[in-house]
Amino acid sequence: MKYRRFGKTELNISVFSLGLMRCCYSQSQLLSTVAKAFELGINHLELARGYGNSEAYLGRALKELNIPREKVIITTKLTPHEDKNTFSQWLDESLLNLQTDYIDCLAIHGINTPSHLDFIQKTDFLEILNKAKNEGKIKHFGFSSHGSLELIKEAILTDLFEFINIHYYYFFQRNYSVLELAKKLDLGVFIISPADKGGLLYQPSPKLEKLCKPFSPLLLTYRFLLCDRRISTLSLGASNPEELIYPLTVADRDEPLNKKEIDTFNHIENTLKQTLKTDHCSQCYQCLPCPENINIPEILRLRNLGVGLEMTEYAKYRYQMFENAGHWFWGRKGDKCTECGECLPKCPEKLNIPALLADSHDRFKGSARRRLWEN
Structure with a gap:
């Protein structure tokens, strides 16, 4: 130790x-x-x-x-x-x-x-x-x-x-x-x-x-x-x-x-980008604030991992806490998007954010979850 x-x-x-x-x-x-x-x-x-x-x-x-x-x-x-x-x-x-x-x-x-x-x-x-x-x-x-x-x-x-x-x-x-x-x-x-x-x-x-x-x-x-x-x-x-x-x-x-560890992290990043292609979110946070109080960057981070690395259980685990954990995990779920378009010109990668939010919700919505110690 x-x-x-x-x-x-x-x-x-x-x-x-x-x-x-x-x-x-x-x-x-x-x-x-x-x-x-x-x-x-x-x-x-x-x-x-x-x-x-x-x-x-x-x-x-x-x-x-x-x-x-x-x-x-x-x-x-x-x-x-x-x-x-x-x-x-x-x-x-x-x-x-x-x-x-x-x-x-x-x-x-x-x-x-x-x-x-x-x-x-x-x-x-x-x-x-x-x-x-x-x-x-x-x-x-x-x-x-x-x-x-x-x-x-x-x-x-x-x-x-x-x-x-x-x-x-x-x-x-x-x-x-x-x-x-x-x-x-x-x-x-x-x-x-x-x-x-x-x-x-x-x-x-x-x-x-x-x-x-x-x-x-x-x-x-x-x-x-x-x-x-x-x-x-x-x-x-x-x-x-x-x-x-x-x-x-x-x-x-x-x-x-060491070099082998660094190469492994690079391999993970390259795989993420190659898998997600034009749907990859680089987490710049420029899409915020959202008028519907949707935590867009976090939802798209979970989508990056859930789709790009097939970390589906993790993405579901975290996504299902939206609207159920108060200030401990802020933001509304992707289905609350009204497609107002306010986020679109802010995104330097020109992501179709409303479509990605809807897709994330369909993939990860599951059942509501709360923080472990509040169960």
Whole structure:
């Protein structure tokens, strides 16, 4: 296991972190997974008040495993609340559940809209956080975001935070410039769910699997992220001890990509473009805003992957969250397009966007899905 400095927090954090969202339903499940994670060198555990009983389960597990408090870095996430007494109560409940006197890293759970950031800046919410920090209840605070590139940058530039939890993967590089800004301002960077949100890579499509040979799509994407020194740590959402073993075979592989790996990524890109031909979306985002609030670039990204790499299950999984996950996954589905044509002159590639939105909806509509921890 390699370790990296977590930005200005100065914490020495394992390059893989154990995210506890998928093992928050059973004390024994969480206990065995945490025990194996520590055995393999993971020292950072990430969870949230909203993840079932994860905080209480972790508090009991750490006591039972007799892990010294200073040997573990705990990040938990809380959503802001307009009533400061309620938020303070939540924080105290988290400390009680975790059976600890302090939380290493407290993340504001989901600065996903401009109104979220306004609330944090324009109310006395920050006073609550600073008071808790002065009292020693919190060592560091940061935020997670599923919001736009522009919003994430705006939040970073407030200079209020010490770390960020963001989406950034080989198949979603929109937030590339966030990494640059985070490095400039010395923020720790935690990548959210690269195996799952990054492409359902633990069950890749046969086509993607073939394109990646002799590598696996999962380990190849981990290598893509690990070799980027601006990134501090990657979330590993194991639901049992066995799911830790295979990913951690690359836990010490943070050297630059080699020629064969680079050639594989080039092969993937060339295949995408050759398969999609004139329907390929390059993700320039110039089509936004849409008057119907359709997240055009994300839908076309999913179509790129679903059609070009036959990552159909991933495309369905993400597409079916539109209109069902609120600000956690913004935008309306492709069938809401009125063919107004406003996006057409904005597209430098002259894509027939209304037709591609309709095609995406037909391919991926399935049944409505929600976020795992909200089920």
